[in-house]
Amino acid sequence: MSVAALSTRALDKRFGSLVVARGVELSLPPGARHALIGPNGAGKTTLINLITGMLAPDGGHVFLGGHDVTRLDPDQRVKRGLARTFQINALFPRLSPLEATTLAVCERSGLAARWWRQLGACRVEMDEAYEILRSLGLAPVCHRPTRELPYGQQRLLEIALALATRPRVLLLDEPAAGVPRHESAHLLAAVAGLSADLTVLLIEHDMDLVFRFASRVTVMVGGQVLVEGTPAEIAADPRVAEIYLGGARRG
């Protein structure tokens, strides 16, 4: 049996009296396609922040490939192969996609501390960055300032930056959030086209995307795991239907 690429054990987090995570247990084998769903305020993004180290848990552990990373800073976790995207774009407005992606590649390769070397001489890094952008269809806009890009392309750039860190585990926080229907096809293709070696945890509201993409689904409610199963099991679970799928969303 192989070691889980990413797992959490009994993660707890509270803000004052508000419990945002209680005993959260997740385990993703290498190459998993795992979705995390739940109503607003269920603690999905909080869980991502706990896993990536942007929040410190009150209790419990996070493991990456079997190693306890609970005490590591976010950037050290990235260096160990854990990358994420943000639900709300967190990009570099005045850098071009090529610059931003090259930045990420250089940080990974250790070049970023080199102040005497010229960017123009970093062909390998620029080629790698360009290749990532090209694979996501961003090549035509790769030298425009990020703030001028359409929203859908900015969402793709979020994924490009995460891929530039060469992750083994990728956390996608609502990659399609706010993307208009007619722009989302490219994004869905990008998510579907991720390397099979990559372990992916997807947070998403869009049920079509979840059921098309994921082989396992975890449902969170009120900071706790309600149920975990295959998409078919989740779709058939009456509690899930009541709490999450019920109401006006899917009539």
Add this chain to the structure above:
Amino acid sequence: MTGVGASDDPRRDLASRSRWRGLEGIFWLAALSPFLLFPAHLQLASQVAITALFALSLDLLLGYSGIVSLGHAAFFGIGAYSAGLLAKGGWGEPVSGLVAAAAVAGVAGYAASFIVARVRHLALIMVTLGVGLLVHESANKAHWLTGGADGLQGVRMWPLLGRFKFDLYGYTAYGYSLIVLALAFLVVRRVVNSPFGLSLRGIRENPGRMPALGASSRSHIRTVWAFAAVLAGLAGALLAQTTETVSLATLEFQRSAEILVILILGGAGRLYGGLIGAVIFLVARDRFSGLNPQYWYFWMGLLLVLVVMALPSGILGGLARLAGFWSRARERGPTASGVAPS
């Protein structure tokens, strides 16, 4: 040919950022003109070059890393006092004194960076302000060392490279300051076009995102503080050596504020912004204070308000926008009329 390359290979576009442009040659040629055209104002020109170097130092922090400092005079003053004390103590050799003073300032900057790399925004402004005040008052109190409010007297410099005496007209002073400025500029130009420089711009654009890319922003910030402090120390040391005196004014808050104004006036984050800002600010001050010695800050205030209102990204930012309009208009021209083979 020039317009086509960019779309061919965007990677080359990124690499070409560091290519020298014709305007830069004109700028540096113009920097030599005071020797021929304004020989009576070489002392002023030397002040401009020193201030430009100081502004360049702040540009690394503010313009390229998005780090506001209200206490940057601390490192300017540390450089000035180090160079002055060394010469007063009997070692008046300018170049080695300059290097030593810059090293002292760099060490001070690196030490300060361990505090300033922890904070941002308002806290950063307060902490840098505090560091500036601490250093200023320490120098004020250490009368035995610095001469306190009387300033450091008895600084005697040896001739530059054993040949060029520091003359009354400022030939040596300006030549020396200009060469140091040009060398420092070359280094800064390389730094901002390096992978490290790219990471600095990342910190400026979105510091919160950097850790999620695996970047150790704090160590980058510590490095750039040391860099900036070295450059500020160089500028301070130049002032001490070329004027053969050091006063507490090198450490005052007003100097920190003024250099911020100069950089923003010229345009932060553009390398030449601080240089242009220094020329305009010091020449305007020279003219205005001649017209009206008591109230010249009124005119400086007016100039500042006008420039910042009309050109929010500084004089260079405004010029760059103008150049952008012009080149787009020119690009449309040939395609409309067709390019005739000669």
